[in-house]
Amino acid sequence: MxxxxxxxxxxxxxxxxxxxxxxxxxxxxxxxxxxxxxxxxxxxxxxxxxxxxxxxxxxxxxxxxxxxxxxxxxxxxxxxxxxxxxxxxxxxxxxxxxxxxxxxxxxxxxxxxxxxxxxxxxxxxxxxxxxxxxxxxxxxxxxxxxxxxxxxxxxxxxxxxxxxxxxxxxxxxxxxxxxxxxxxxxxxxxxxxxxxxxxxxGGLGLSHPTSRPETGREMLSIEGLVSSYGQIEVLHDVSLRINSGEIVSLVGANGAGKSTLLMAISGLQPLDKGQMTFEGKDLNRMAVDKRVSNGIVQVPEGRQVFKDLTVYDNLRLGAYTRKQGPEVQSDLQKVFSKFPILEQKRENLAGELSGGQQQMLAIGRALMAKPRLLLLDEPSMGLAPLIVEEIFGIIRELKEEGITVFLVEQNASQALALADRGYVLETGRVVLEGTGRELLSNEKVREAYLGM
Ligand SMILES: Nc1ncnc2c1ncn2[C@@H]1O[C@H](COP(=O)(O)OP(=O)(O)OP(=O)(O)O)[C@@H](O)[C@H]1O
Ligand SMILES: [Mg+2]
Structure with a gap:
């Protein structure tokens, strides 16, 4: 004025x-x-x-x-x-x-x-x-x-x-x-x-659980999974399960095969052997987009957002498997209320965002697909400690909202502290499993992954 x-x-x-x-x-x-x-x-x-x-x-x-x-x-x-x-x-x-x-x-x-x-x-x-x-x-x-x-x-x-x-x-x-x-x-x-x-x-009535989700019912089960790149077998006989409502963390060193396992669950990496089921449905023969519409959504490693598209367009793309309509719009609002910075920067190119903001965008985009099982591949990678705190806080919130989380991390201490249960992957094999607390206090884990 x-x-x-x-x-x-x-x-x-x-x-x-x-x-x-x-x-x-x-x-x-x-x-x-x-x-x-x-x-x-x-x-x-x-x-x-x-x-x-x-x-x-x-x-x-x-x-x-x-x-x-x-x-x-x-x-x-x-x-x-x-x-x-x-x-x-x-x-x-x-x-x-x-x-x-x-x-x-x-x-x-x-x-x-x-x-x-x-x-x-x-x-x-x-x-x-x-x-x-x-x-x-x-x-x-x-x-x-x-x-x-x-x-x-x-x-x-x-x-x-x-x-x-x-x-x-x-x-x-x-x-x-x-x-x-x-x-x-x-x-x-x-x-x-x-x-x-x-x-x-008179409200919008977004769906969200009315109380804490019950954990216990099996959601994803993997039995004897073997997967290779060409001649080289990288996952050997991996078995694990994820119950609905849980945060399950998978920790392991560089090159252990963590990302390969997530891609196998998403359908982006072929299996040589093994059986995967999601809520009783056979996953082996389910196409990638079918898995997404069934609620299996991955946030890939290295926050792969579309850098030349706006924040808004990135988010819209997250909903590609869904019918466009008021529900998608209100979920967009929900993402914005979870990440106000994304609303502020909705017209900015994703490439202009900071690393932490890009990670939030990557998670926001996944949320637009209405995940029930969210696969997170090293969301804390390369981020400053305060931002890592924030990302882990968000993961905890997602669990409260009823989303089941499979969290892959090298940052073992925080990932296990957050997790209900966890697995340790070493050169393509599951070598340990337990509750987050058990693994945190496990001698071997402390030595190998927590440097204690
Ligand atoms: N596209 C590929 N072609 C051939 N080998 C690959 C390919 N991608 C990964 N690998 C190999 O497979 C093994 C497992 O890799 P993967 O990326 O799954 O490990 P990771 O546990 O996610 O490691 P990081 O912590 O580095 O992300 C490694 O030995 C890696 O070199
Ligand atoms: Mg990886």
Missing amino acids: SEQNQKAVPARSRGEQAVSIIIREHQGLWRVLDLLDLLQQDMNVNDQRPDEVLFNTIFDYIQHFSNRVHSQPTEIVLYRLLREKSPETAELLDKLERGYVIGHQKINELRELLAACTRNWPNGREEFSHALSRFTQALRKHIKKEEGVVIPRAKEVLNEEDWGKIVEARDQQNDPLFGDRVREEFRELRHQIVSYTPERF
Whole structure:
């Protein structure tokens, strides 16, 4: 906006502008409270086990709100000015601020009650439901106080200059009420809530598991696999299995045959011998694209993204086996909310991204294919430690969302720490298997792969 334009805006409208921002945030919060009511009703009347992911996302949103407001109350321009100009409101403001702190604790309690309720369903339902009612009531009262008392009072005592300061706070990234960054975070969380809310409640209803996936059922089984490059046999009689919901790590030195094994599972590397089944289906005779549409999706070594295509086009290509439509669009949004940087750079060429961003793009592209078994070939390779942390955090998240992960890594300590189970491959043979913990404490593994 040019300076002239800025001057042309009548000062009074700044007050209106600020108030409308506050009211919009309140409306957002109010809608979330309405959604909580619906979900509670669904649980009590329709005997629906509560959706832990959705509830926790809602709690994140509310907690974010309270965190922000409470983080540095003195930095909230509106509260500060109001305290100065209208000392008699100080008591109420104190009370409202305390309300945020108490609300924060209450949500932590709600999370615990929710976990207990989903674990022991239908036991624990009443406790959770009661606590939830008390909480939503208190929060509604709180919003009404702000709208009914704080804002009218502010309208009375604050002058045009004050409102100007409040609106300016918008340009201060970190202002806890108006700052751009903060509003961006809220937008993000709201988006997640919408995408997790079932269609019947007006959300998009993306599919995701309502509770922790059960592990145990066999998903992939490999028996006696032998594979060669020309005359040279590189995999000798490999057998392993992956159960649904697990993270299974495969560790091994350079050239052990890890990538070859992943390519065999994807159908890109022929077998000499052996049998592979995926959810009971014979994989040996299944074409590559059929495997993808069945949910077996590989993220290849060295983050092979299409460097001359945009981030957006790379992601779209990930969905090539799927029918284009609203579901693909909403999955794209889901990838963007998992990797906000990809949304920011959606029109950039993939080749312009940093190594870590390219790895996120490679994973994002795989997610667009709706994987049920995700094959990751050394996702941490060549990345800085902090980025590696982030990638491993994402893998853990994918598991929580119900995706089964087969993770190939040379970075054995982190891969095994993350894994439910693991295998050690040495020159084409499985030499050890066990839980992640067992392998981490195994003498041989420690010596050969962890340098201890
Ligand atoms: N296209 C190929 N042609 C011939 N030999 C190959 C080919 N690709 C890999 N090899 C050989 O097969 C063996 C296993 O290679 P593979 O890439 O599967 O190992 P890896 O465990 O993934 O190793 P890295 O840790 O280096 O990625 C190695 O001896 C390698 O030299
Ligand atoms: Mg490899």
